[in-house]
Amino acid sequence: MIVPRIIMVAAPRSGGGKTTITLALLAAFQRRGLRVGAVKTGPDYIDPAFHAAITHRPPLNVDSWCMPVSLLSGIMNAAATDVDVVVVESAMGLFDGLMAPEGARGAPADIAALFGVPVLLVLDVSGQGQSVGPIAQGFARWSETVQVRGVVLNRVASQRHERLARSAVEMAGLPVCGALMRQKGEVLPERHLGLVQAREHGNLAGWLSDLADKAERELNLDAILQIASPLVEAKVNSASLAAACIPPPGQRIAVADDAAFSFLYGHLSLFWRQAGAELVPFSPLADQAPDASCDACWLSGGYPELYAGQIAQAEHFKKGLKDFALTHPVHGECGGYMVLGKALEDAQGQMHTMAGLLGHVTSFAHRKLHLGYREATLLADNILGRAGTRLRGHEFHYATVTDKGSDAPLADLVAGDGASLGACGGQRGLVSGSFFHVLARSSNQNILNSSAF
Template sequence: MTARAIMVAAPRSGGGKTTVTLALLAALKRRGLRVGAAKTGPDYIDPAFHAAITGRPGLNLDSWCMPPALLGATMQAAQQDVDVVIVESAMGLFDGLVEPKGARGSPADIAAGFGIPVVLVLDVSGQGQSVGPIAKGFATWQPDVHIAGVVVNRVASARHAGLTEGAITAAGLPVFGTLMRQAGTPLPERHLGLVQAREHGGLADWLEKLADKAEQELDLDAILAAATVLPDLASVVDQSAAAFVPPPGQRIAVADDDAFSFLYGHLSLFWRQTGAELLPFSPLADEAPDPSCDVCWLPGGYPELHAGRLAQSQNFHAGLRSFAQKHPVHGECGGFMVLGGALEDADGTVHAMTGLLGHQTSFAKRKLHLGYREATLVADCAVGKAGTRLRGHEFHYASVLDAGDDLPLADLRAGDGTPLGACGGRRGLVSGSFFHVLARVNTEA
């Protein structure tokens, strides 16, 4: 069966996109449909919730980081062996960089590029008929983005539902459901977003209740009818090879636990498809990388929440140091923090890290670093050859207390081209930075 797709979007973050997406996935899976999902933009946390329902890798679609062929290959992977793909929007539907057109990193780029209709989720708390002009504006703002219908969220009463539904209908849009306001917070949050799916012991029960809510308050038949058939994108897969970040080795030791979980799904999926093996290990369980591996990858995550345990994981420290004498080790964001000499937690306690690089970081002195990044490698490392240009993002609150004296890893630019200077560090076979990579811009210098 050919897969169909629908996008769940909103005017802003915090409007209920994730709740509606998870509710749809859970309810449609309960109906016996094979469901897949993707998230627009750079994000690890929401795709992990998608994966918990679908049993498939959580994938991302980003029009600024990913060239069209890589976007196509990732969408082809998302629709493989499924009946319907739910694409969850990041931020607001039209939010992104100012340019270039069609590649701003906005969810609208993905909706327009693949012809995916949009279910617009409107948080109507504190509003009545004013939601009508908002819906009308979104429906007419960009002609190649089709708003198929509206889900009205956080409705206070039957009267409130009547006012908001009537205004949206008057704006010429169908209402696909009305979600009544619920007391409490459905999912707890922390500084980088929702608490990770793997940390929720009661996630399965919560998802069952969410499926119940979707069946009671959403018009699932209308939403399914609005979903459009995705094109067969198999022909673009071969063209996307130049934008893939190639596997850094044949056997890749990957840190994987509550402190290290931010590895992009398309990277691990495509690495495996090229024949690479990913061997997970847990630094929190004091495990070291398998010495038979060719390379060790320390993803981002929440090491700042587990700094004490990581400092005490002496087998991990010793094993990683031994591994780094013969094989490349690379750390992204949280992984980079653990490669440094010390990490200061939120309470101001300083914990010794692996010391494979010389920097020291602090979570006590918090400052948000957020945005698209393009990195040009200045030396060969696990991520690529010198001169390779990579696109990705930066998202962390940690500050660098002491930059150390390691050689820089890359030259960095913001998404709008603003030079940001050198980033990261490298020493011997060890490299790392706060930069999360999604794709290559070119293959080699």
């Protein structure tokens, strides 16, 4: 049996080029005939969708604060199944996370240490020369459990600039595995939650092919593969994995899936399918309603604020959703929660009528960033679990609630640092939702029994 190799692409900070280099490596390795897999550390939907466009595998995330070791191991095993090399893309800076607890801070370094993943450190050298040497040395020596094995220089201005930076990194005792020259050209466009989605990129295949060309010219792919370490399949207790997973909310699950509703975590859909559930996609933007034969409906997050007018006019979708909710549970996360409400105000201040299954009104005209880890304690039995169940996940949105309505709240929310954030979301009958994105269940919970696991 071929044991896959694994490597993490990390950097000292966000915006250093991790996503570009991860995609370049995946595309170049695949061009060599290698079977590639990918994982993103931390909560993120958008980067893993770009990974999936290359690997043709489910987009996967791991997070040491949200997920217990059993779930982390299950996801890593899934990422490494039937592949030759797994590339892990780090979020933020390599050691960035909560202050505690050690090893479960949500830092990429936690994942590198837990699974023995060697790190390829990406250094943005724009505006500096030999100073990159001390930076590289500091990252390499900071932790005895994190192995920084090589460096890629990014945004290099000239051959002289490369020589200066390369010599400094080599003096720090680390090999330089390539230098990406700064160049004009197409970059991945961004919007308020990050990169524009992979499904919306007009020339993704061509852009990825150009990235593979650049990787072959400017990266030492052989050296990077040598740095990668074998990843031995982790032993996972099935009961512990089941306790950590969000159980499938039904045997057949209607899942909103289009440009406005695309933020469903890949490990959820993967384990739901492995548990025997069937996911039945439908498109609200195409005025499609959830299949009436399904047992539950899941409205994913995404960008409904960009399509509010189109959703408001999707009468078949809204009526079908209302009819479905009379007898079956419906849950909305973030963007899905916005659509379940009475109305949505777009960035231009125009109000659009939504499904009205919950009574709140949300606004994108009154923008405020809500970002961070969250633990939610359910206040009543619902599609996510029994009252008292604790769930871990995150919030990341700019929309605000301008009218809370009169629905019962869904959960009490606590930030990753323990600060109380009060009640969140809403619940009415079989309908529930909030801005909270769930990744996993906390351990030792009074959970709904699921025959799926």
